[in-house]
Amino acid sequence: MEATTFGDVWQEAFSVQTPPATWLIIATGVAALIVVVTRGPWRIARNVVTIAHEGGHAIMALLSGRQLTGIRLHSDTSGVTVSRGKPRGAGMILTVAAGYITPSIVGLLAILLLVNNRITALLWMSILVLAAMLLLIRNVYGVVSVVGTGAVVFLISWFTPEQVQAVFAYFFTWFLLLAGVRPVVELQSQRGRQPSPQSDADQLHRLTGLPGLVWVLFFGLVNVAVAAAGIWLLMF
Template identity: 70%
Template sequence: MAANSFSQVWQDVFSVQPDPPLWVVIATGAVALLVVVSGGRVWRVARNVVTIAHEGGHALAALLSGRQLSGIRLHSDTSGVTVSRGRPDGIGMIVTILAGYTAPAVVGLAGIILLTAGRITGLLWISILLLAAMLLLIRNVYGVVAVVGTGAVVFAVSWWTPSAVQSFFAYLFTWFMLFASVRPVFELQSQRRRHPSPHSDADQLARLTGVPGTMWVMVFAVFNLAMVGLGVWLLLFT
């Protein structure tokens, strides 16, 4: 009985679902863009999800490059820090730092690939599993609240809402991650001008590579904008 139930859940989660009407795709994209551009209270709350992806990118890159991951801390001002141990220089450290500002765009594009394959519920459950894995690495109370809260929202949508609501939420979430990847890059450069710090990702990369920090900000911006363009093309023109 339990095996049959598990099999049914697995089938429901990873079954192919029909594409929503085009107006849903466009409307969710417009709402996501409005949230990012407005910079209001909704953006400040939703930005926590971007920080989760940012720090998750650092963490995954650290593990893949052979560094020892110590933990992740998320803060109420939507900043965060991922601590890993290993060589203080070299390609592993460069990749680890580089992954932060590019991770939200990668998450957004990966979501779009799943959506175009009709794996709407699958996208939501993969997100839950990734959040659960990240929770094991969180080392402060606010971080736990942010990750658990995000996971609870995604779980509630995936478990208790009809497919139309899941589809709307999945497209909104994916568009948001894609568009929201760009704004923090410009915020980074603005902060570097107002309050120069050797601890920003761009300035750490500058120290490690000899390439000016502003150039690394441009790399982040070009990469994320390219992901946005590719995502728009995949969702609207293919």
């Protein structure tokens, strides 16, 4: 980014950029899919999914009038978002239900910026969201995870040419869009091997009376539908 004043930075960040060639958009999608299905890369990249997941809980807690206490991210790629308020009711249900569907929805929202060629805007908005989330992090690993992710996005947006930013933005968006499905599969697999009353699906079972499997299917169907919509927007 060549801007020197705040006004220049603002103007450049929200200007219209040239999208990459169609083959590059497809290539970034294939690369993102490889990361999602490959064990090693997924183990590292899943931290980004956890950030989005816990961010979904946090945003819905605030929107539903709950008092947000903090967020903790762990090295095993799990996370916890703590809020205060009524232990039951619509606000609590929406807060718990938001986590697993947030990564895919964030990916879909990012696509709306990409199809309008607001590539740098997407990167800078991601940095602002991560900065806001950092204020809520309550453990060292969480701080390292959020700062590290934000640093990568910042370095790409500030020091690389427009085409590199575009490729990164499309890869990042594809990843969020496609990555939402795998954690749902992992959730049900974990529920089968070692049931946990603290999983989102089982918490929702206690809150609503609906079986945990119903909520797992809900998460999966939403994420598959959102991914399908995102693919259609990107490719057609």
